[in-house]
Amino acid sequence: MNLPAPAPDSLLPVALPAALDGRDGTNRARGGHRQIAADTDLEAVRLWLAEYAGSPHTLRSYRKEAVRLLVWATHALGKPLSSLTREDFLLYERFMAAPSADWTDPALPRRGGARRLFDKPLSTQSQRQALGILSGLLNYLVSAGYLAGNPLALRRGHTRKTSRARRVERYLDHTLWEYVLGSMETWPRTTSRECQHYERSRWAMRLLYLTALRVSEAAHAKAADFVQRRGRWWLHVTGKGDVEGEVPVSDALMAEFARYRLFHGLPPAPRKDETTPAVMSIAGDTTRHLTPTAVYLIVKEVFRRAADTLEPTDPVGAATLRRASTHWLRHSAASHQADAGTDIRFIQKNLRHASIETTGIYLHAEEDRRHAHTVGSQHGQSLSQ
Template identity: 50%
Template sequence: MEAVQAWLAEFHDSPQTLRNYRKEAERLLLWALLERGKPLSSLTREDCLLYEAFLNDPQPRERWCGTKAPRFSPRWRPFMGPLSPASRQMAMLIINSLLSYLVKAGYLAGNPLALARRRTRGHQPLQQVERFLEHDQWQALLAAVEALPRDSERDLQHYARTKYLVALLYLLGPRVSEVAEHTMGSFRRVRERWWWQVIGKGRKEARVPVNQDLLNALSEYRRFYGLPPLPAPDESTPLVMNLKGTAGIGDNMIYRIIKSLVIQAAARLEADDPHQAEKLRRASTHWFRHTSITHQADAGIDLRHLQRNARHARLDTTGLYLHAEEKEWHEAMERHRLKE
């Protein structure tokens, strides 16, 4: 199908993602044809629910499951067995992405998966991450950083620290306690790539990629204090220092720095958009973690990578940060008008 091939072509620069997405598309197309006797364009909400159940137990087993074999071998099968809950969740998210693309391409009139009722235990309130900064609010905040005074040595110290702290919170998405507790030695270079080695919630160890923007911010901050541009292995310098550069700062100081900044940023928005300004004034340090994850999702970062960056144990937690379908839903309602 040309439309599916066009969707897959979007991932040509990420071979692993392409393989995973092609696999899930093939599985769905084969199931639709062999089990439901219909093309992808005819799948209904009921079909989507049946397919989700099928992933839990692909039957008849002799048709669908087998040991690993070359793609064109008679022994090849789409599955090796039932999918785990996490794999089923990932499969349905990938399929939802495919169906949403096909709607945009005009191949489907609607996305049947978007209508599927999510089974829950008892009443569940609507969940959506809302404590994040919109892109316009984020730009106002960056402008507020650059507007900080730089007249005295203390002003320069405050500007350097704030600029670096904002980059750190946005590009890594850490919890504030993690910023306060870690040192520069938590940045590690492995095979010419930099990572942030973090001990996070529940004392779980993880690592997050450090991109070039953060490396630049880190180097600029370190040079300001006369340090080499990049950290040494196991360096004990605090991740964020006090103004004199003699000790680290705690959660409370980080909160105060950020709270002061968002109030200044909100003032920049007040005249043109008081609603956005009011939301920005409510922001706290933890909003930066939500903002980081949300903006990564908006940038199209692969969901598997997004889950690892956020260090979420469950993929459905990461899914709360995906707002693209909500945007499409709202835009679709613009076709429902008072006057023809």
């Protein structure tokens, strides 16, 4: 799987064979009024990606799926994107579920010509997400008058009844969460570096949990996003799809923020125009934001170290912590808010869910009560009856 050298365009750093650039694609729209001037598939896809230039997290995700499809189509099928049919996409679905070894070889670099585009087979959920992104791309190109139709529009819809009935599993119960917090207090703090690492990890975990932020939102948050109105603190957030919202911030979290800032020699309260990242580098660099991956790794280390100390007494809990990641903190925050009796409409706003049905998967307390009443009523009954 050898590709030509990447094109210089940073929006889509990939080059395709000239014979497969899409100028003569069988699904190209002929006639009518075009809304874009693109003549090739790469030009058209770059224009679509440019629509998301202001949302780095979304751009990275969409670009990854576009590159995967473009490379697979031209190298596995010998077709340009603008010639793909519904049958081709059925093949691509099978490929995502079981990519060949030359596409997943860990020896391949992540960038450049002979790159590695898959780490492993994609889960069913990841496949659905990828196809949803690609369908959005194709719809865009159809609306722009570049393609005649969207082959993925024929794809059978997936019912949401099962997902609505489920309850989120990836969260920590109260006891396990308290254990994680306590485990950090045992970390060594002898050297300056150890103290810096402890303070940053301590703050990052509390920020993610007490605000239920997504990892990208936490990575991009800055001091000026914390605003005070009528004596109450709020955190301004720009989330998925550039949707803006505000999250209530407790006095306890602001006290933690003040502690973290004072450790790095900053005033305890953020200024209105302050661009200092909410989570800084380990040495407290006030000019550079961490990447979402860096924040993710901080959280994974906290969970791993907690799991290591919990293993001798609670191997099941330790196994749970080893699976946990940043999004578990978001799920835990929502679940714990629901357990405490917070109005589901407020939880929906805090998580910035478009649908209250999505928020409903965090309502565990009612299930707990049902279980307690059912099991309680069976107490004392003979198993032989």
